[in-house]
Amino acid sequence: MRQTILAVLSLSVISALLSGCGGDLVLLNSKGPVAAGQSGLMMTAIYLMLLVVIPSIIMALWFGWKYRASNKDADYKPTWAHSTAIEIVVWGVPIIIIAILAWMAWWGSHQYDPYKPLDAESDKKPVDVQVIAEPFKWVFVYPEQKIATVNELRIPEQTPVHFHITSDFTMTSFFIPQLAGQIYAMAGMQTHLHVLANEVGIFRGFASNYNGFGFSQMHFKAHSLTEADFKKWVSDIQAGKGNENNTSAEQKGTLDFATLQSLRDGERSHHQIEAMLMDARTPKQKEIAEEAERMGPYPTKPYPVTYYSSVEPDLFKKVINKYMSNYHGAQGSSQANMQHAASAGE
Template sequence: MKASKLSLVLTTLLGAVLLSGCENNMVVFQPQGPAARSILDLINFSLVMMFAIIIIVFALFGFIVWKYREKKENLDYEPPEEHGNTVLEIIWTLIPIIIVVALTIPTVKTIYALDKIPKGYEEKEPLVVNVTSADWKWIFSYPEQGIETVNYVNIPEDRPIDFRLTSASTMQSFWIPSLGGQKYSMANAETQLYLVADNPGSYMGRNTNFNGKGYAEMEFEVQSQTQKDFDKWVKEVKATAPKLSEKEYEKMLEPSHLGRKTFSNTHLDWVDHSKGQSQNYIKPELYKREHGYPGKIFKEEKLETDHNQHGTDHSQHGNMNEETNDSHGGEHNGH
């Protein structure tokens, strides 16, 4: 028994020593914008609440075990039969309700606040950036500036960014941990996410929704710049970057990994995947090259056709029954 306890202690100490050298890079706890700070405040509040609950529960557990432990003077003690205590039952029913309410109120308030421009930035005009996700890359379109980037996005500091998210294929999740929470991008739909970067810097973003073999490497860089540097970058792109053709864009949407690309126009000139045009660019048969088996598109039209065919069959069946009844009626009349 003593040997097993000693082994457990040594294993725990060894694990602590080995893990102490690991890098602790939890960017969620290093917010670089108001949205990320709101989320961190909510996380910290939840952690404090849970820690307080754990302390109280373990303290009560230890007190009860110690107080009602077996002792020499109570070896023959038999507790009286009881049928419940109304006051205690009300207390331990109300406590979980209070805990849930205490966690729900700040959570709901934070979620609704994140759907708006961060507080303090309402008077600043947001920069609109259309985000189109594809397997396995991110495409950023600047409709006001008329430029487009792939797998990186430059934004001005201290200005709200209006990310408008959609997908050219499967559903993905857009997340920049240093700046805010995640939001889904879906084909034929548009979701909206407001973020602000407090200072110039480089922040990594990624897809957090599993969508196939290339999911793990579906990352992008967010480069926060001063407004002056951002305007300078836009001018350079418009002057030097090549034009994106529809044929090249269609090739770019195939399931694959790409490096960074920059264009002096946007694919919004001919397609907006949030408005029901994605089906023209989705080619599920190409997934066989990456996964070993082809994808498949399920169309609602087929279900409607089948339903109509069933309706026609029932109608024909009903007519046949009527004809049969008429013929039987003639035979009976003959009799």
């Protein structure tokens, strides 16, 4: 019975993996070579594991039926203790499956390394996109096009895209399931991800690593466009015209470091909400404080899609260096101490 329960749970986990927790079969609906290769590896691994799961379910049901109390014809061997054939099967099959899975994991980790460029997939020049995880929103900077967006990504189809990823707060994870696997975004560090969209479409992107109270709002749409539509979108944003296909998006000027930091100004912390409740004197103040408490420390909907027609140079580097000041200070202090010691020795 325990084996049956474990087998059913295994099938439930497999179903969850196939659905990608989003209702559709994301694992079977890949839109890029990286995601397709990863999906193939995952499905092969599932098929191999089903070689154990399915026979376990069948045997558990069959044993329960064969050795039921009413079956007087079932063999009864109270002195049975060992079977070489059974030992070979129960040890040999798992060992073979684990060996195959280990080889697949080693091969796949090199073949679909997120840092590996997709030069063989296209002869087009990759599009660079710098991704900054903000609380609780995604900022996309296009350094060559000198534009930026918040909570919306647009890329040309059949063109390699090189993501440079960092975080401006806690560690989180950048994930577009139909294009590639997830990769972490960490403050003071830069990770890389290479993807390519095979066709035009809209794909779901989100933070797949819990990172705080606004986690459920940290998602976006990734649009794959034709090359002509992508160039037109870029030129419209540069000209401050916004996007005719998304009239609800806000169009703004320059995204500099100060503006980037101000994106979180509308968010209240738990401590600020508690202070509002304690300091409320009039019925109106109390009503505002209670509404803030009800809404929580972060908005109940994602940050609105916003376009910036220009970007401060090296904004991405400034975000990373913001968290490297302590390291550089310690390094400078260490070098100063070494120079002082050297001069004292002379």
